[in-house]
Amino acid sequence: LGHGSGGTLTSQLLDAGVFKLLENDLLNKKHDGAIFNLSGKVALSTDTYVVSPIFFEGGNIGDLSINGTVNDLAMCGASAKYLTLGFVLEEGLKMTEFWEVLLSIKAACDVAGVNIVTGDTKVVERGKGDKIFINTTGIGIMHPKANIDAENIKTGDKVILSGPLARHGITIMSHRQGLQFESTISSDTRPLNKIVLSLLDEFGEKIHFLRDPTRGGLATVLNEIATDARFGIDIIQKNVSVEEEVIGACEMLGLDPLYVANEGLFVTVVDPTVADAVLSRLKEWEYGKMASIVGEITTDHPRQVIMKSLIGGRRVVNMLPGEQLPRIC
């Protein structure tokens, strides 16, 4: 990929490639911006994706950038409608790689049922980027029954985790550091909008809170919830599912799966009266077989997350202070 002087290459790319591949009525109009009608309450979310490596087991930066923003909207209780797509490409990126990313973007949009309605591409000099950076911004329509707010959380609420932890983070780390495990571990990147919206359809306001445990992992999300809601959270380690091979990898690397990033998971805090029903609905979903009620909201130890460990003691699950500095003597 050459540096587009005067944007010749860039616009060529856009015309020939991106537009054609991602075509839909709004994008085809080729305005400077997309023009459309929306009614009711909407949610707007943006995120920039700088993952390295750009290709990894289970996905690449392309589908990650679509799923990530779709999921952020879903966590607000909104159904993603339209996305914008911004690329920063580093000079030297292979066209084939770019196409592969683009194809995943297209596929992810189709699965999630969203359209890219406007976009932008910039090419920067070699060394000023890292192959591809992607920004996506999404707009979504709020589910009429959604009322997602930390203020709704109350003592006795159940905390449900939609699936097994730590796959994405381990995948990325293995690539970056050149690590190998007995069996390949793949990222869990996937859109969560459909399952979340179906839960909202059925359980409405009884779904008190939603969040996806991406960077910082489950531990970080639970601490944020505990802080925002001013309650404590009790977690039972036995109920937190992690796949065998991921446990093995974490053990080998000395990582705690609670702190490892995920891309296709969500945590929901629900009214105890619907907890079992939410769980069975989740288990019917193709990625929800390992969903579980991992814990409960409590008035004890406000703002603290405490985990009952497999061997019986209780551990304080803290927010991670940046890098994992050694602590034990």
Next chain:
Amino acid sequence: METFHIHVNGIVQGVGFRPMIYHLAKKLNLKGYVKNDSNGVNIFFNASASEAIGFLKRIKLAAPAKSKIIAAELFRVPDQIYFDFTIRVEDNKASGKQVLLSPDTATCPNCLAELNDAKNRRYRYPFITCTECGPRYSIMNSLPYERHNTAMQAFTMCKSCRDEYKDINSRRFFSQTNSCTDCGMKLMLYNDATTIISTDTETILSRIKNNLQQGEIIAVKGIGGYLLFCDANNAQAIRTLRARKYRATKPFAILYPGIKSVQRSFELNDQEKELLKSPAAPIVLLVPKPWALNELAVKEIAPGLQQLGVMVPNNPLLELIGNDFGKPLIATSANISGSPIVYDDDDALNYLFDIADFVVSNNREVIIPQDDSVVQVSKYTHQQLIFRRSRGYAPSFLDYRPKTNQCILSTGAFLKSSFTLSVNGNVFVSQFLGSAESFESQQMYRQTLKYWLDMYEAKPKIIVTDMHPGYFSHKYAFEFAEKFDAKVKLIQHHEAHFAAVLAENKLIKKEEPVLGIIWDGTGLGTDRNIWGGEFFKYENNQMDRVNHFNYFPTIAGDKTALEPRIAALCILAESEHQPSGLKEKFTIAEFNNYHALIKNANLFTSSAGRIFDAVASLLGLCDKQSYEGEAAMYLQRAAALYVDENAFNMDGSYIKEWEADGPVPTAIMIRNILADVASGKSTYYIAAKFHYSMVCLIGGIAERLSINHICFSGGVFQNALLVDWIKTKYANKYQLYFHINLSPGDENISFGQLVYHESGMKS
């Protein structure tokens, strides 16, 4: 005839001070009264000026053995006439509390004699005490030390007890813990969490004896919390205990019925004997005689170790259990590995049936839980090393006078947590408060701190803590600072260690420079590297890091500390050829992965602890540890076996020379060790030569800097052999200073933090 007031402060409550005053006043025919308040002991009396001065002198001379007078002052006060001398009990809550809490004290010989005297009314009463002995800190609710402020307030003395309490000629005159079978505490035997099957002492004691003989595990509420017991000669029972406690190889302590039986089975010098018999009655690490193997399942008790932790009963209940059983028992804090000792009765009943076959409780509350303290006397130079400072030692204050009365709190480190509080001109160091990762330990830490702050009505103005953002103590400091509107000050971990040992040895104002050898596992350094093998120079209140072990990479998190084989890999990362055998310690995937992680590492360490670990692994002694210091203990044992044969004779150091201003060349040392391994030298020899090399470094640096005073701190100096070797080699050449009342490990960090800040040190 005038009226005077004598005020005494220090450790003066719960140690028989008032009875002593009473006796003295009666003898001198003085009239007046004595009372405790939260500032100490106060005596008001009629006398002439010379009589009053004489009285003050005699009080100082007659102070009971367990007391410690910090100040005793005489004042003239407005005249008042007294007709008798009495002891007054008042609930006086004066502000600016100064009195010091006294530690729990093991059963005294008089009480022991009564316990075993069939004619005594307290024959086999499991809670016998007098003014000389019994629980203090563990039962104190608030100051001053009066019965109604302790867990004893639930028990009303019967007539006989009350008579003793009032009788000035009785050992129990004003004994706040006084009680007997009729009016005191009762044992309760629980078969499950809700069923009491007996409250009869003899029934319970015989049940304990019989079931211990059958190999069962029994939980018993002691002074500082619940303990677990099983037959120390029953390998299967100990394995079961390990499995139920999730405790793989960490050694257990052994309770012997008495000193005589310990002497029969262990090499015991006078110092060790005194320690076992002392009022603190700690666990003492001892080397067993071959004979002991007949009565101990040593492999299950302390796998791979030369020394065993031994104690004798420190309270009447243990005395009865130990003597009835007649043989050594495993005695260990009742908890799940990593959690603090269980002391609350509900918790005990909820959790302990997972470990114990039955639970023996009693109806006196434990207010301040404590573990047993652990002490060692080094074999050759008889240096006393405290490994854990808790029951019997805590909360005795340290002989360090702060410059001001300002309230300062320091929150310590991470594992082996403790806090230190400076209030009203006194400095208190808490007991060992457990590993602060567990919620229960953090709760215990918070509760103990709250107890102290309430007790002294203290509001910290300054909170000092470690730089490491991941420590509980660090987070807690900020949380607390917000609550008290206090300032937080961060102190580097090893500088705190150094400050602690300087202060314990009264070297803060030393004119000459002092060298600090601070070796431990991990502490965050000011350069964002992980320090651990540090050399400091202290002069004019200023600390400078003058040298350190050359940095080597370490992988993120605690993995390197847990697996000595990884420490070995880290140290050898930059080396051209890796020794044969190293790769075989790993699976192929592990090896490749760790190799990759180390190659990309962005964390570097100078940890002396990791160097010990690496050498232990390279010698095939330990590749993964299940408790802190395990690998270093195996390495120490190997070296000790060499020294047993060859004394401290060694043919040289693994580090011969190094660049004038460069860091200690860790890699050269390891390379030389590997050469000896490859040429088939014995493990014992190599382990010893490694110890010796570390010893030589100390002299090398002291010589370069021309310093004559050398201090030692950090967990590495729990290694008694290393200490012996240092003292053997340098005691005549240098002034050497070790910790006195504190552990060299991270338990001393809180004290060091406080000292560093309070004495205005710089670095």
